[in-house]
Amino acid sequence: MKLISWNVNGIRAAVKKGFEDFFTESDADFFCLQETKLQEGQIDLKFPGYQSYWNYADRKGYSGTAIFTKHTPLSVRYGIxxxxxxxxxxxxxxxxxxxxxxxxxxxNSKQELARLEYRIKWEHDLTDYLVALNEQKPVILCxxxxxxxxxIDLKNPKNNRNNPGFSDDERHCFSYLLDQGFxxxxxxxxxxxxxxxxWWSYRFNARANNAGWRIDYFVVSDKLKDKMTSTAIHKDVMGSDHCPVALEIDL
Structure with a gap:
């Protein structure tokens, strides 16, 4: 079973930059998107053999997630x-x-960690949500x-210590999630x-110089880890400031 996850930083923009070609070539069982940045009805994006599920932000042109899947789910939940x-x-x-x-x-915790308090609340509540799911059946988070x-997950750790995405609090929250059985x-x-x-900043030729961060993940329940067969980071796939990441797992 093949899964892809990609922060497309605006699906309408990504479609103009080859998204559909990569989607078709990938032939994934599940293709998950983040930061779709649109509302319902603003794009007609369909692929043969796939169902799609979209979660839109109240605020227009902001955030948003989606999943394309070949497999009909038993249930769908939006939010946590x-x-x-x-x-x-x-x-x-x-x-x-x-x-x-x-x-x-x-x-995102925002510059000067302006949204860190909310971010940490999200982390705690997300972890509680995932742990509750994991008590029922294994979880694949992406x-x-x-x-x-x-x-080792970013190019310049010393210069970025306590910047958004590399604060001690955020890193501790991720460690705590893993400690709960992931x-x-x-x-x-x-x-x-x-x-x-x-992920690479659009500034300072960061992508050309590979001055990036690994912030896109597949995190799986420990009870599934022996079923994983491979992971990949598709760094050469353009269309966003993030690149797709992949997981293959034998379920």
Whole structure:
């Protein structure tokens, strides 16, 4: 089973930059999007054999998530069971017989960590939500989690210490999630690999110089980790300031 996750930074813009070609070539069972930046009815994007589920932010042109899937779910949930978090279109959960698939677009803490307090509340509530799901059946979480977990997950850790996405609080929250029975799939296969990033600033030729951050993840329940067969970061796929990440798992 193949899964793709991609923060497209505006799906309408990504479609103009080859999104549909990559989608078709990928032939994924699940293709998850973050930061779709649109409202219902603003795009007619369909692929043969796929159903799609969209979660839109109340605010126009902001945030948003989507999942394209070849497999009809048992149930679909939008948000994470806390109303304060459910107005920005940040989460979708699909339920299947043997697992849950959750895609999320984690809030950015903003410059000078102006939104850190809300971000940490989101982290705690998301973790509680995932733990509750995991008590019922295993979970596959994917998306832009807006945190570089360790120093090898970004190019310049010393200069970015306590910047948004690399604050001690955000990193601690990610560690805590993993401690609740989850595995970072990429690090499972590549525990010490450096230079593997999924996001690059549009400034300073960051992508050309590979001065990036790994902030896009597949995180799976520990009980599924032995079923994973591979992960990938598709750094050469353009169309967004993020690139797609992938997981293959034998379910």
């Amino acid at each position: 069971d806390q109303d304060e978090h459910n107005h920005e279109g940040r989460a979708i959960t699909l339920e299947y017989n043997d697992f849950y698939l959750v895609t999320v677009y984690t809030p 998306g832009d989690l807006n945190v570089a977990h360790t120093e 595995t970072d799939s990429f690090r499972y296969f590549n525990p010490d690999l450096t230079g593997a990033y999924s």
